[in-house]
Amino acid sequence: MTRDSRYDILFEPLAIGPVTAKNRFYQVPHCNGGGYRDPSAAAEMRGIKSQGGWGVIFTEQCEIHHTSEIAPFIELRLWDDADIPMIAKMANKMKEHGALAGIQLAYSGINGPNLYSKEIPLAPSAMPIRTFTNDPVQARALDKQDIKDLRRWFVNAAKRCRAAGFDLICLYGAHGFGIFQHFLSTATNQRTDEYGGNLKNRARFVREVVADVREAVGDQMGITLRLSLDEMIGDLGFANSEVRDFIEMHKDLPDLWDLAHGAWEDCSGPSRFKEEAAQFELVDGIKALTSIPVVGVGRFTSPDVMAKMIKSGTLDFIGCARPSIADPFLPKKIEDGRIEDIRECIGCNICITGDMTMSISRCTQNPTFMEEWRKGWHPEIMNPKGASDKVLVVGSGPAGLEAARACAERGYDVALAEADNMLGGRVSRERHLPGLSAWGRVADYREYQLLDLSRINSASCSRLTRFSFKFDGRHSSYC
Numbered sequence: 001m002t003r004d005s006r007y008d009i010l011f012e013p014l015a016i017g018p019v020t021a022k023n024r025f026y027q028v029p030h031c032n033g034g035g036y037r038d039p040s041a042a043a044e045m046r047g048i049k050s051q052g053g054w055g056v057i058f059t060e061q062c063e064i065h066h067t068s069e070i071a072p073f074i075e076l077r078l079w080d081d082a083d084i085p086m087i088a089k090m091a092n093k094m095k096e097h098g099a100l101a102g103i104q105l106a107y108s109g110i111n112g113p114n115l116y117s118k119e120i121p122l123a124p125s126a127m128p129i130r131t132f133t134n135d136p137v138q139a140r141a142l143d144k145q146d147i148k149d150l151r152r153w154f155v156n157a158a159k160r161c162r163a164a165g166f167d168l169i170c171l172y173g174a175h176g177f178g179i180f181q182h183f184l185s186t187a188t189n190q191r192t193d194e195y196g197g198n199l200k201n202r203a204r205f206v207r208e209v210v211a212d213v214r215e216a217v218g219d220q221m222g223i224t225l226r227l228s229l230d231e232m233i234g235d236l237g238f239a240n241s242e243v244r245d246f247i248e249m250h251k252d253l254p255d256l257w258d259l260a261h262g263a264w265e266d267c268s269g270p271s272r273f274k275e276e277a278a279q280f281e282l283v284d285g286i287k288a289l290t291s292i293p294v295v296g297v298g299r300f301t302s303p304d305v306m307a308k309m310i311k312s313g314t315l316d317f318i319g320c321a322r323p324s325i326a327d328p329f330l331p332k333k334i335e336d337g338r339i340e341d342i343r344e345c346i347g348c349n350i351c352i353t354g355d356m357t358m359s360i361s362r363c364t365q366n367p368t369f370m371e372e373w374r375k376g377w378h379p380e381i382m383n384p385k386g387a388s389d390k391v392l393v394v395g396s397g398p399a400g401l402e403a404a405r406a407c408a409e410r411g412y413d414v415a416l417a418e419a420d421n422m423l424g425g426r427v428s429r430e431r432h433l434p435g436l437s438a439w440g441r442v443a444d445y446r447e448y449q450l451l452d453l454s455r456i457n458s459a460s461c462s463r464l465t466r467f468s469f470k471f472d473g474r475h476s477s478y479c
């Protein structure tokens, strides 16, 4: 099949500074619970996305210096040259099928408790640090020498990224996590020198770092700046109106504006509270303030919504974190005209739970996520079947449906027994709860795939007993 011409716009190349993305599918930075502990697993996972057709693929946040680390959370580290081979592995995997490889550089400032390095955290202003783990630690205000050092650490990190083979650097200033937001927001910047006070002064640090990094690597690498569209604390922080002022004042400061939202819980809002494209109003009109590309997020899984975002001039790139986890082959499926095969993210945020528990992330829709390396699992390719021919799956809950789908895909004749009068088990009931209709995608996707695979015999309304089923060639019957 070929792609629907309505989606052609999603496949137009676009430059980001000195490099060009082959299409508009932009996997924004996302953690995976693997980070520096499981770099091979993280690299393989990104490599699968490269196969899946993404134009841009980013790492998760990567600590640039030991004076700001976020233990016990497990992200990436690029503290010195010894870390280069680990991240080079990721860059190589990302680029295998033509994606641009991006890395997100993070100096966590007021969010870095330094539980491992025991360094005193450095931030624009001296204040208690803000972490998920509520650590009783106080940050020291950066003095002028510290600021010079920090600028140099960013340049060193950028050079290491170039050596590792990356094409893009994202400077992290969103979700309350990155030092750039800490300087930009009056909530965290109470300085009275040239780095504090009015917006122009608060923006001085980011201007300096972008200029430093551009001078060091800007001829070969694109520089993106990730900001939150609104800090979500009204005028006490970096609100949407001030974000717009900042972008208007610094039209083409980076090579691309990467616009996230609020704190992490705002940005990755679950489907129960946030619809697809939920950030539309906050991002609408920003493109007109700048001459460089804009990427935005919003749990985009519908190619129609994606195309509309670009055609309407709202975004240039479609940013996806969770949709790229749920279906690493999303771009390829749109390109191949296989829309109905897209495994849509359901917005359950189980992927985040894995990261927050410092364990490997899991995905409700994509069981292969983060097992691509250790177990060799692939989201689209199944092992061939073994010696037996027939499989009986008892129960059509999420696990039963996936088992039936996987076995049918592998070539078994599958009988699926379900006592209820609909498929989906718990999901068939949960999907009717307020705000949870997207969870029905777990059943819908698999039901459609099973119908498409001729090797499945589904028996609804059949309460199975030891004696009540039999296989008859490729058919099963129940009583």
Ligand SMILES: Cc1cc2nc3c(=O)[nH]c(=O)nc-3n(C[C@H](O)[C@H](O)[C@H](O)COP(=O)(O)O)c2cc1C
Binding pocket: 028, 029, 030, 031, 032, 059, 060, 061, 104, 172, 174, 226, 260, 261, 267, 268, 297, 298, 299, 300, 319, 320, 321, 322, 323, 351, 352, 355, 361
């Ligand atoms: C598991 C997970 C980890 C994330 N880690 C990061 C991160 O390291 N850096 C970052 O800027 N954003 C991170 N995010 C936020 C995403 O980049 C994105 O902005 C957000 O999830 C909204 O996009 P989506 O609706 O496409 O998921 C993460 C999101 C998820 C789901």
Ligand code: SF4
Binding pocket: 321, 322, 323, 325, 326, 344, 345, 346, 347, 348, 349, 350, 351, 352, 362, 363, 364, 365, 366
């Ligand atoms: S389906 Fe759930 S676990 Fe998977 S990416 Fe979406 S929100 Fe995360």
